[in-house]
Amino acid sequence: MVAESAVTVEDARIHYREVGDGPPVVLLHGGIIDAAHVSWPPVVERLASDAHVVAPDMLGYGESELVEGSYSIPRHAKVISGFLDQLDLGPVTLVGTSLGGGVAIQLALDRPDLVETLVPIDPFGLGRELPNGLLSYGLARVQVFNKLAIAAFRRSRRFTRASLDGIVYDLDALSESAVDAVYREVQRPTAGAAFRRFREAEVTRDGYRTTFTGRFGDLSVPTRLLHGAHDELFPVAWAERAADRIPDAELQVLDDCGHWAPRERPDVVASHVNDAIGGF
Numbered sequence: 001m002v003a004e005s006a007v008t009v010e011d012a013r014i015h016y017r018e019v020g021d022g023p024p025v026v027l028l029h030g031g032i033i034d035a036a037h038v039s040w041p042p043v044v045e046r047l048a049s050d051a052h053v054v055a056p057d058m059l060g061y062g063e064s065e066l067v068e069g070s071y072s073i074p075r076h077a078k079v080i081s082g083f084l085d086q087l088d089l090g091p092v093t094l095v096g097t098s099l100g101g102g103v104a105i106q107l108a109l110d111r112p113d114l115v116e117t118l119v120p121i122d123p124f125g126l127g128r129e130l131p132n133g134l135l136s137y138g139l140a141r142v143q144v145f146n147k148l149a150i151a152a153f154r155r156s157r158r159f160t161r162a163s164l165d166g167i168v169y170d171l172d173a174l175s176e177s178a179v180d181a182v183y184r185e186v187q188r189p190t191a192g193a194a195f196r197r198f199r200e201a202e203v204t205r206d207g208y209r210t211t212f213t214g215r216f217g218d219l220s221v222p223t224r225l226l227h228g229a230h231d232e233l234f235p236v237a238w239a240e241r242a243a244d245r246i247p248d249a250e251l252q253v254l255d256d257c258g259h260w261a262p263r264e265r266p267d268v269v270a271s272h273v274n275d276a277i278g279g280f
Contacts, residue, residue, distance in 0.1 A: 002019045012067045020049065025277060029061065033182055038182060038185050041177070061194050071197035073202065090114035092114065097121040103124075104123070117279055129208075130203065150186060150192040160179065164178075167232075167260045170264075225243050228257035229253050
């Protein structure tokens with residue numbers, strides 16, 4: 001049975017879910033409208049019999065507190081490292097998707113003592129170029145468009161579902177439970193706020209502020225990159241470059257998958273995470 005609790009880290013209440021006994025596995029969700037209970041349930045179900053699975057809502061997401069300050073990748077990583085310290089969880093198998101993947105890489109660079117193995121899934125931070133160039137920069141600066149989109153999602157589950165077509169390979173194959181999870185989460189009054197602050201911190205005219213391209217060689221933990229073959233946000237070529245430059249890394253490209261692997265290919269994701277427990 002999944003238990004829920006919270007701890008205070010960096011003056012913010014961080015909510016988390018945990019289940020199972022065994023080696024610790026920590027799952028970090030993505031951005032936009034996400035939380036631990038949005039991306040991870042089908043993967044948690046498949047891991048709980050063999051691992052102690054912990055899935056926090058990152059700063060400002062889900063039931064975690066939205067506080068003032070920067071929502072940059074380094075700050076998120078600092079909060080998660082404090083979270084792991086408080087729960088005395090390290091070293092862990094650290095898994096992160098999208099935004100959470102970038103946070104996981106940052107944490108592994110900053111605090112390798114907390115990470116036994118690293119599984120970034122379609123992670124942020126593998127390149128600097130914005131997916132839509134200056135349009136992405138403009139949308140990050142004029143946040144009203146995101147607020148209008150959130151308002152539209154709240155009114156229409158159908159519109160919410162349609163919006164997911166941009167992050168999955170086959171919308172018709174996406175489970176209704178995944179759509180329901182996003183639709184419920186978008187009803188939260190603070191939905192979208194943490195993502196808007198993330199864009200303020202990380203999206204610049206010259207591209208993403210945080211990129212690990214110059215630091216791949218500094219990663220000192222075994223790393224398995226998972227990347228959807230049809231990811232339209234972060235190109236597979238970025239993951240191929242990272243796998244070539246990280247000292248102890250391999251890449252698995254997931255067929256029939258876009259940017260949301262934990263919901264599109266949960267069996268495959270869980271299998272790779274199980275392989276990562278205790279080292280590849």
